[in-house]
Amino acid sequence: MKITQLKTWQVPPRWLFLKIETDEGCYGWGEPVIEGRAATVEAAVHELSDYLIGQDPHRIEHLWNIMYRAGFYRGGPILMSAIAGIDQALWDLKGRDLGVPVHQLLGGAVRDKMRMYAWTVATAQATSALAPKRWSRKVLPPSK
Known part of the structure; x- marks a missing residue:
């Protein structure tokens, strides 16, 4: 299996999906x-794609090191956000390919339940920009 492409979508007002x-x-x-730098991070993702195309997506740590060590200047919020999003996508890809949730790939579940927080605005724009049949859910704290 080889990586063939990285596609990005900017979703108003300030999101980027890969x-x-x-x-x-x-x-x-x-x-x-x-936040507020989606276009800049998107450019970094596309620059990093040169290191990923044709590579085995299951070698996640290897690819992370290639991306991080590829340039003379390392770190910084833009580059690390680009690498983090790519890392998320690679773990998601591996989990889907193996038919297991990502938490199993990372050592297994450590909790039976957890609290969540999500915040969003402009949901009509976001919903129309994302693929059909992808939905968000409102999560409320457990009743006491």
Whole structure:
């Protein structure tokens, strides 16, 4: 299996989503963004794609090191956000390919339940920009 392309979508007002695809039809999703800098992070993702195309997506740590060590200047919020989103997408891809949730790939569940927080605005714009049949859910704290 080889990575064939990285696709990005900017969703108003400030989100960036990434889809990594392979020659076998597998894919994974990530969110490589810094608030207010989606276009800049998107450019970094596309620059990093040169290191990923043709590579085995299951070698996640190897690819992370290639991306991080590829340039003379390392770190910083833009580059690390791009790498983080790619990392998310690679783990998602691997989990989908193996048919297991990502938490199993990372050592297994450590809790039976957990609290969540999500915040969003402009949901009509976001919903129309994302693929059909992808939905968000409102999660409320447990009743006491």
